[in-house]
Structures are given as structure tokens and as C-alpha cells.
Amino acid sequence: MRTPIASSVTGVDIVTAPATTPVPAAPRDSPATHRPSSSRRSVACALAPAATALALGLWGIRREGSLWSDEAVTYEVAHRSASDIWRLLAEADVVHGLHYFFMHAVFACWEGGSVALRLPSVLAVASTAAGVGLLGRRLAGTRAGLLAGLVLPLLPTMQRYAQEGRSYALVCALMTWGTWLLLNALDVGGRKHWTGYGAVMLTAGLLHELALLGLMAHGITVALSRERLRPWAVTAAAVTAGLAPIALFSATQSGQVAWIGAPDASDLLAFAGTALLGTVCARLCRARNSAPAAVGVPALALPLLLLPAGLLLALSPLRPLYVDRYVLFGSIGLALLVGAALARCRRGTTAIASLMLAATVLLPFSHDLRTPGSRSDDVTAVAEAVQKMSASGDGLLFTPARRAWLLATPDAYAHLDDLALASSPAASGTLFGTEVTPAEIHARMLTFQRIVAVQDAVGEPGDSTGRGATKVATLQAHFEVCATRRVTRAQITVYARPGLC
Structure with missing residues (x-):
């Protein structure tokens, strides 16, 4: 039996000695000031969030031996032969096909039960946290990046799906690094950058087709930046064309989502509260953009936070499809906004204290997420x-x-x-x-x-x-x-x- 499973610089000061010996002021980031180099700051913005996410993801990863039904489906299908998985996709779950093949490869390398089932999600959230840290640093400075990266693994939704054997955390990781590649393409341009961006977004869509909503959010960001709209549109069209066959075929299996009902009051309140928090944070950090990027934090993060979930909720009267895990990547936008807003605190200790307080308040909930009763079934x-x-x-x-x-x-x-x-x-x-x-x-x-x-x-x-x-x-x-x-x-x-x- 298988095991179940300065700061922006506003001026330049020059210190002058006697005319025969001019002495320039030491740069702010020079070794003379004993500050870490730019590369070391980048490493810190990526490593600290990733380590935090990894620690939280590994904490209680077995969930006391419990397994909910969607994970059980992943576990059983991933243990079928490749040909049997192909047969299944012709009948059902083509939207999860790439994830089933990925997990098939994971179990072929290591038969690790529920740990092997969930470890890819843990690593994906760690990668997402690292990417959010680097995105925040790129758009709003080192402090904002570090704080944003640390916020992400503390979010309850991220803690939950970091420990589930499904594709949603992997989609988050791809969306994060796809966003990074988008900024590269906007800053530098060139076919190489746009091709890389398109390849990552296509892979995200193959893992779950609703990742296309993230592509739409990127379109708003590009429009707000007023730069390189045409190459983005060409890339987006190519990604959409690549996903069209699977999307059309999955429509023939729409009975599988017949269980999704209209959003209830808790769904609407959760979205309204998150949208309000994101909007307030955007107003706080709108004026701060010390990095030479094509866009700022609000223009990048707000569309990711609001458009995917908001669009699914708005379309619910026509076809209910809203499930929070389908748009989990909206958490990337929320973390960036909260991190950039916290960075506005005059004292860094205030921001760190706020994070520690939030982690303490969330600790009982975090503990409950690692118990069998945290999921709808077992x-x-x-x-x-x-x-x-x-x-x-x-x-x-x-x-x-x-x-x-x-x-x-x-x-x-x-x-x-x-x-x-x-x-x-x-x-x-x-x-x-x-x-x-x-x-x-x-x-x-x-x-x-x-x-x-x-x-x-x-x-x-x-x-x-x-x-x-x-x-x-x-x-x-x-x-x-x-x-x-x-x-x-x-x-x-x-x-x-x-x-x-």
C-alpha cells in the first residue's frame, strides 16, 4: 500500500578640501558607510521571505495524517501510468492535466506520501515569497520589498494552500515570476524578454486556465504604464491562442464545476474587506516609487488584487465560478501593497513590530489550518x-x-x-x-x-x-x-x- 498521504536621493553633496586636494563625498552605498551592497540587499529581500514561507509550509505538513478529497484525487491520478492519465483527461479534469503529469513525475522520483504530495506547494509558496520580495524592492525599495515578502507567507490563504496537493500555489509562483519578467520586458523590451514572459504565463494557464485573469490584470498595468502596449498585446494573444484548445475542450467537461454556487455574503464581505485594505495601502504608497521602474506598486498590485476575483464575482449571476483558491494569485498584489504601505513607517522597528503582532494574532488560526478539521472533508x-x-x-x-x-x-x-x-x-x-x-x-x-x-x-x-x-x-x-x-x-x-x- 502506498503511504497516504535619503530612501530616494534628492541631491548631491560635495565636500571640498583645499583647492589642491578635491575630496568627493563617499557614496551612500559605498563600503565606507558599512552598508550592504545592492546584491546583498536583493538576496536578503528574497531569502528572508523564502525561509519564512518554507518554515511555515513545513510546520505540520502532514496535518495529523488527514487528506481532503481533492488531494486524494491528485494522489490517485498521479499514481496512474502516463497513458492512463491521458485517458482520464479525455473524460474529465483536463484543466488539471499538467499538474497531474507533474505530480506523476514527483512520485516517480520519491514515494513520499502526503509530504511528497504537498511539498511542491510548499516550495512554490517559498518561491512566491522570494519573488514578491524582489518585486517590492524593485518598485519601492529594499524595506518595502522585505516587508512585502514577509507579509505574503503570513496571509491565511497562502498558509492554507501552501499545504495542499493541488496546482494553486504553483500558479502563484509562476504568476509572480511572470510579473517579474513583465517588468523586464517593459523596462528593456526585446523579443527575448517578451518570449520569456509569454512562456511563463502560458505555463501558468496550463496549470489552471483561470490564470488568464492574471494576464488580464497585467494588461491593465501595461495600459497604465503607457509603454510597450503593442508587444504585450501580441504576447497576450499568443498565450491566449496557446490555451484556447484546452479551454474549449474543458468547456465540454463543465459539469465538474456544477457544484459551484453563487457567492454568499462571506465571499462578498471578504472581497470587499480585501479591496478596501488594498486601496488604502495603495493611497499610502502611491507617492513612493524610488526605483526606476516603468510602473509603481499600485499600478502593478491593485489590478492583480482586484480584477481576477472581482470579475468572477461580477459574472456569478451568469455562471458561478468564483472560488477563492482559483484566484489565489491575487495575494501577490495584497502583499505588495501592504509591504509598501508598512515601509512608509518612519521607523523600521514599527513595521517589524506590526508584522510580529499580525503573526501573533494569526497564530491560533495558523495552528487550526494544520489540523484535520481545517478542511471541508477528510x-x-x-x-x-x-x-x-x-x-x-x-x-x-x-x-x-x-x-x-x-x-x-x-x-x-x-x-x-x-x-x-x-x-x-x-x-x-x-x-x-x-x-x-x-x-x-x-x-x-x-x-x-x-x-x-x-x-x-x-x-x-x-x-x-x-x-x-x-x-x-x-x-x-x-x-x-x-x-x-x-x-x-x-x-x-x-x-x-x-x-x-
Whole structure:
């Protein structure tokens, strides 16, 4: 079994000695002033945030052995052969295809269970923090860069997705370095820089197609800079053309996002609060831009923060697609804005104290994020409950037929007979396997004395084939409830023939 898993310089002062011996003033960054070199400052702006993010990401990475259902899907699919993954993508989850192949390669190199599953996300957030630090330094100075880089790994959303085996943290890293390459292209121009920018943004879109919203945010930044709009438009068109085939094909699998509902009040309040904070920070740092960049922090960060999430929320009445993790890269903009605003403090100790206070206030929440209850479900806990409530030879039913519960822990269900299963997920080239006809399900159920039913998460799409109705009707007509237990979003119920509980 696999293991589950000065400051801007406003003038020049010249000190003069007697006419025969002119002595220029020492440069502010010269060794005479005992200040670190520019390269050492860059290293500090990247290394300190990356180390902080790495430490937070590795803290409690196993989450007490828990695994939520989306991670279980990644784990199981990544362990299929490359040809089986291709078969799956023709049926489902093409939007995550590149990530599945990437994780397939990770597990081929190291079978590290849940640590191997989550470590790429940890490293991606560390890379993002380093990139945000360098972006902040480039746009607003060393202090702003260091603070922005340290803010990013403290954000609760970043702490959460730094420890999930999905693609969202990787998209953040690519978006960060794509933004860096965009600034290079705006400052220097040239085909090499635009090609590099386009390649990184295309890769981000292949990991998750909603990364195109980040490309749109970059378009606003370029428009505000009034520089090199044409080469950006050509590059953006090339990236969009490269993603178009997958985007069009994924539209045929749109049933997979049918579970997304309209944003609720908490979604709207969270966005409004974040937008307000970002706007206030932008006003505080708008006048500060000591680096010779084509754009300032507000022009770069506000579009990243506001456009992706705001656009998905605005389009929700037409097609609900807003999920916070889909636009996780908006945190890059928030960190840049907060870091630049903190850098306005006259004393650096005030800014550091503010960060330490924020980390202290967030500590209980950070701790909770590393517990099994922090996610909406836990396939490991469901498997343990099924083992305790069942006996060897019992029947097993999933209602509806979404077998995410057993993907990462199949051995926990090996003593049970899956009564509806026709072909396993890997063998059928599907996410959750295929099932026999309703009549065959009914006939199989009647040959068992006891059946364990695992009811899927509330709000998930139902079974439109009639199989779910057959399962429920047969249980109600021929069995009685012996015991039931709720584990996260799953409900496990043991049924038996009358009198045999």
C-alpha cells in the first residue's frame, strides 16, 4: 500500500578640501558607510521571505495524517501510468492535466506520501515569497520589498494552500515570476524578454486556465504604464491562442464545476474587506516609487488584487465560478501593497513590530489550518470510520457514485464488496470508476445481509442516471438502519436486513 498521504536621493553633496586636494563625498552605498551592497540587499529581500514561507509550509505538513478529497484525487491520478492519465483527461479534469503529469513525475522520483504530495506547494509558496520580495524592492525599495515578502507567507490563504496537493500555489509562483519578467520586458523590451514572459504565463494557464485573469490584470498595468502596449498585446494573444484548445475542450467537461454556487455574503464581505485594505495601502504608497521602474506598486498590485476575483464575482449571476483558491494569485498584489504601505513607517522597528503582532494574532488560526478539521472533508477519517463500523464481507455503496473517499486509501475498503462498481477508476479511465445498471445494483444488494452506505458531501452533484434512486429505494424497502455517523461532510450508515442489526 502506498503511504497516504535619503530612501530616494534628492541631491548631491560635495565636500571640498583645499583647492589642491578635491575630496568627493563617499557614496551612500559605498563600503565606507558599512552598508550592504545592492546584491546583498536583493538576496536578503528574497531569502528572508523564502525561509519564512518554507518554515511555515513545513510546520505540520502532514496535518495529523488527514487528506481532503481533492488531494486524494491528485494522489490517485498521479499514481496512474502516463497513458492512463491521458485517458482520464479525455473524460474529465483536463484543466488539471499538467499538474497531474507533474505530480506523476514527483512520485516517480520519491514515494513520499502526503509530504511528497504537498511539498511542491510548499516550495512554490517559498518561491512566491522570494519573488514578491524582489518585486517590492524593485518598485519601492529594499524595506518595502522585505516587508512585502514577509507579509505574503503570513496571509491565511497562502498558509492554507501552501499545504495542499493541488496546482494553486504553483500558479502563484509562476504568476509572480511572470510579473517579474513583465517588468523586464517593459523596462528593456526585446523579443527575448517578451518570449520569456509569454512562456511563463502560458505555463501558468496550463496549470489552471483561470490564470488568464492574471494576464488580464497585467494588461491593465501595461495600459497604465503607457509603454510597450503593442508587444504585450501580441504576447497576450499568443498565450491566449496557446490555451484556447484546452479551454474549449474543458468547456465540454463543465459539469465538474456544477457544484459551484453563487457567492454568499462571506465571499462578498471578504472581497470587499480585501479591496478596501488594498486601496488604502495603495493611497499610502502611491507617492513612493524610488526605483526606476516603468510602473509603481499600485499600478502593478491593485489590478492583480482586484480584477481576477472581482470579475468572477461580477459574472456569478451568469455562471458561478468564483472560488477563492482559483484566484489565489491575487495575494501577490495584497502583499505588495501592504509591504509598501508598512515601509512608509518612519521607523523600521514599527513595521517589524506590526508584522510580529499580525503573526501573533494569526497564530491560533495558523495552528487550526494544520489540523484535520481545517478542511471541508477528510478521506482518512472517513476510511477509519468505515473500518470501525463494518465487518468483513459487508456490502459497500456510495451515494452518489463519487468515490473520492477511497482513492488514496483503497486498502481500508478491501474487506468490503463495492456492490455497484463495474470498473475501477484507473481501468475505466475515469475519476471515480463506472457502475453497473440500476437493475444489477438492485440484484446485488439483495444478496447481502449488511450494507455500509457512504453518502457524499452535501451540495455535490447528484446521480442523474437513476442508480442513486435505486440504491436508496432498495435500502428503504429491504433494510433497516443499524447505525449512522457523520464524519466531516460524509455520512456513513450501516444497514441490515430486518432483525439482523
